[in-house]
Amino acid sequence: KNQVEQSPQSLIILEGKNCTLQCNYTVSPFSNLRWYKQDTGRGPVSLTIMTFSENTKSNGRYTATLDADTKQSSLHITASQLSDSASYICVVSAGSQGNLIFGKGTKLSVKP
Amino acid sequence: DSGVTQTPKHLITATGQRVTLRCSPRSGDLSVYWYQQSLDQGLQFLIQYYNGEERAKGNILERFSAQQFPDLHSELNLSSLELGDSALYFCASSGSGIRADTQYFGPGTRLTVL
Numbered sequence A: 001k002n003q004v005e006q007s008p009q010s011l012i013i014l015e016g017k018n019c020t021l022q023c024n025y026t027v028s029p030f031s032n033l034r035w036y037k038q039d040t041g042r043g044p045v046s047l048t049i050m051t052f053s054e055n056t057k058s059n060g061r062y063t064a065t066l067d068a069d070t071k072q073s074s075l076h077i078t079a080s081q082l083s084d085s086a087s088y089i090c091v092v093s094a095g096s097q098g099n100l101i102f103g104k105g106t107k108l109s110v111k112p
Numbered sequence B: 001d002s003g004v005t006q007t008p009k010h011l012i013t014a015t016g017q018r019v020t021l022r023c024s025p026r027s028g029d030l031s032v033y034w035y036q037q038s039l040d041q042g043l044q045f046l047i048q049y050y051n052g053e054e055r056a057k058g059n060i061l062e063r064f065s066a067q068q069f070p071d072l073h074s075e076l077n078l079s080s081l082e083l084g085d086s087a088l089y090f091c092a093s094s095g096s097g098i099r100a101d102t103q104y105f106g107p108g109t110r111l112t113v114l
Helices: none
Strands: A003-007 A010-014 A019-026 A030-038 A045-051 A056-059 A062-067 A072-077 A086-094 A099-102 A106-111 B005-007 B010-013 B019-024 B031-037 B044-050 B053-057 B064-068 B074-078 B087-094 B109-113
Touching: A003 A086, A003 A099, A010 A019, A019 A030, A019 A086, A019 A106, A030 A062, A030 A072, A045 A056, A045 A062, A045 A072, A072 A086, A099 B044, B005 B087, B010 B019, B019 B087, B019 B109, B031 B074, B044 B064, B044 B074, B074 B087
Parallel strands: A010 A106, B010 B109
Antiparallel strands: A003 A019, A019 A072, A030 A045, A030 A086, A056 A062, A062 A072, A086 A099, A086 A106, B005 B019, B019 B074, B031 B044, B031 B087, B044 B053, B064 B074, B087 B109
């Protein structure tokens, strides 16, 4: 069964600190993996998208990694800001039709 | 602003009723996707349309239906509403070819069923 699991469920960090969010997937056949940021009550916004051959991709202070062998991805946030408080969703695309499997997200709270 | 618009922003209705949610994709985007997000739950993919035709189906109930019109806007129809249908409904759009990789989400419609 295609699944995407994210950890931790929630995380509280102090402003300025770094953090890493995890995503494990059992999706076949794998097409690509995306990370989205979703502010409360708003639509998700794409941060990164990685295909099978890509190991890392950055978007400002966000860096995503992908290990296709172990089927794991991580999202690293550097020098966190209060505006980073949001849910971060890992989404894996399966097959040629691109069926999307969503993780439940990690809720990040950045405190001053 | 993603360029995707959804109306209405909020909708309050009673059980057993029928509602229609509307989505206008970004200019030039041919694909429209519908998602449901219940309180503290992840996004659930409902259905995708591409240039007027159904492309993929997810966990969409038989009470729900959607369509995409020639001008590419889409409507999601929810009927015989139940309390459990209360959720945020998001629409997303994407382009074709290399532009198909990224979905742009609208602000959502919050549906409350009383």
